[in-house]
Amino acid sequence: MWPAGKRHMQSREKEMIIIKYARKEEGVFFSHLDILRAVQRTISRANLTLNWSKGFNPTMQLFFSQPTPIGIESECEYLEIDTDTDAKEYYTKFKNHAPNWIDCLSYKYTEKKQNIAGISTACKYVVRYETPLTKTEQDAMKTFFSQRPLIINSKVKGEEKPVDITTRIYEVEIGEDLQFVAGIGNENVRVDYLCEDIKRMLKINKMYKIVKTNVYTMQKGELIDIDNY
């Protein structure tokens, strides 16, 4: 008998193209489903071929990294496409037909599905304020992140709820900007709620923007950048 999931994994062992793209400016206002539709239409417009599911209503075989909340910029979004076409040509055509707000950065060819959404453990975020953080603000932030337990107001199924994120914050670096590595997936930290809590509790009334810069996977207790995986 096949071990659970083994058969599924085997059927997925085929050529895949991974496209890394950024979403900036207007791009931050698109939800995950909007992006999915935009990518499907880009592929159709560019006349690109890919494999379709074999069900009653065939769908494109596309796989995305974990969704980034609306309002957060990202320099590291990943898209896996199940296709047998030449990767370079595919990437060029995709890039030429994609909306302006999908900024294609690079591509990679892999022999099997990486399941980036499944293996991602954490992301690095940079919070850039309209003016650099002052010494007092930096100190206040250090105190904030050293709280145990570290509890923020998050929304769970539309309801506001306190969530303990102590174990979900991996690294924090406070300078002119705030940088931290926080969990995603099952151990997700809603960084937009975290930043709102910081703003409210520490009374830092500056405009800021959050940028997701790296995605990590956990290998033998160490965080490894998906780009180097």
Added chain:
Amino acid sequence: MKTINKSKLYEVLKKCEKPARYIGEEINTPQIKQTDLSFCLCFPDLYEVAMSNIGIRILYYAINKEKDLSCERCFSPSVQTGTLFKENQIPLFSLETKTPLNAFDVLGFSFGYELSYTTFLYMLELASIPFKSKDRSESDPIVFGGGLCMCNPEPLADFLDFAVIGDGEEVDIQVLHTIKQCKKQGYTKRDILKELKKIDGVYVPSMVDFKYNKDKIVSVTGDITKKAVVKDLDAAFFPHTMQVANIEAVHDRMAVEVLRGCTRGCRFCQAGFVYRPIRERTAKNVQSIIQDAIDSTGYNECSLSSLSTGDYSQLNELIKNTKTYCDEKHLSLALPSLRLDSFETDFVLNNRKSSLTFAPEAGSQRLRNIINKNITDKHIHDACKMVFSQGYSSIKFYFMMGLPNETQEDLQGIVDICKTVKELYKVNKTTNKPLSISVSCATFIPKPFTPFQWCKQIDYDEAITKAKWLKDSLKAINVRCSYHDPNCSMLEGVLARGDRRLCDAIVQAYKNGAVFDSWGEFFDYGKWEESFKLCNIDTKTYTKDRDTNELLPWEMIDMMVSKDYLKNELQKAKNEQTTHDCRLGCTGCGLQGKDICNQGRKK
């Protein structure tokens, strides 16, 4: 023109629901030219509704293709976003260049349904534009309306500088060119309106004078406005592309208008009378539009739009010719308006849909004759047998209640149809799934320029009694039934056949908080009731039956279908007589006399 601060806007958008509604930047957005006349096309509903509107799309591309004209878009923000815009002093702006609406020279609003009137005021308020045209200065934009509701623009008479009646794609361009020339010569708004009035299809409410007594119009003075007609639809402009909506639109697919008008003459159908004569696009033209638009958008579904797509004479040729292309592109064709008597197996086989919808409109043959819906029980039974044998197990019916001369037997007819369909399923089914029937029932609303324009609309009590009886009777045979809110239908009826005395009530209702009235979750009749009371308006004045010799609020509009024809149709309805499809021989509606129709002549 001054545009709004993007970074401030983006900061606010982060707090909005579905912010992608407000950023523009859609694929296939044309370059907006700097022109002497700035024009913004507005739609008083949310982005996802507006982006599904085929009329907006035609006008947008038609105007932007003109060398010396430009057209931007603006749609109503949601209540939550509108509040945020107000709090942050962000005036309502155009999607393309983010220019505040009050900085445009001309604003054109499209009115597809009467319940969008308060949302229109909401947009004006967010743009800091006075509601009434008499309160607007020379520097404020010229505001006009278009769309199906402009058959009777009188309820908006105080707000609109003018209204465009009929097909907009040619007349709107002529209107904008005229305004541009007039502005160049330094004309005042009043003088511009005088020039516009000379154009066929332009109705200037301030130049038409009505005198009323308690519940009637006693006199009307002014010039009659003839509707604008695109004579050759195939030669008329239709965009070979469309913008791809940023978020999922209500109809998230490519749409092409294959024909305009309808020859069936259903007596309740406003569109069937006001969009006459019937005009078709050739299959070759439609095919080229489909291929270009699908290539440029990436949609995987294409809708062949019209009032009755089954009546499109080149439908089979079109489906046959596009089949290879559709298969290659994983493209499915949707035929949204099929009549029961123009329904063929091929359409069903080509569509992998789980449910089908039919509109018999009335439960008995007698009532279907009255409304001239020329379908029989046999048509219904044949269509059901065919779809059941193709594996369908879910079916939906549209009916109306409160039709003229309706009796309890007619309502019982709806229940009987469902019972028969259930029996037919037992014999013809090819699956083990249980049959699912749902019935959607709307209250009949008499509309201008139909033979029933003089008829009474049933009141709330009667509508709710009938709806409840129907719901209970259908529940007993395990059929789901939903019905429109009778208050909502009543309001629609008042606004559809209303006059300019309603303007203040619309403003008052808006001030009471009425907005997005066509959305069930926002509709609150209490706000309207209060405003009618404050403005001393008896809604029965507008929903009661009218004498056929009475002056009507839309008296000064010539829809080209003669009043005598409508009166004759009403009489035939009373006699339970039908009128045949005018392609089988001219029925004398008046269009042939005006030399824009040749239907029925060929035969």
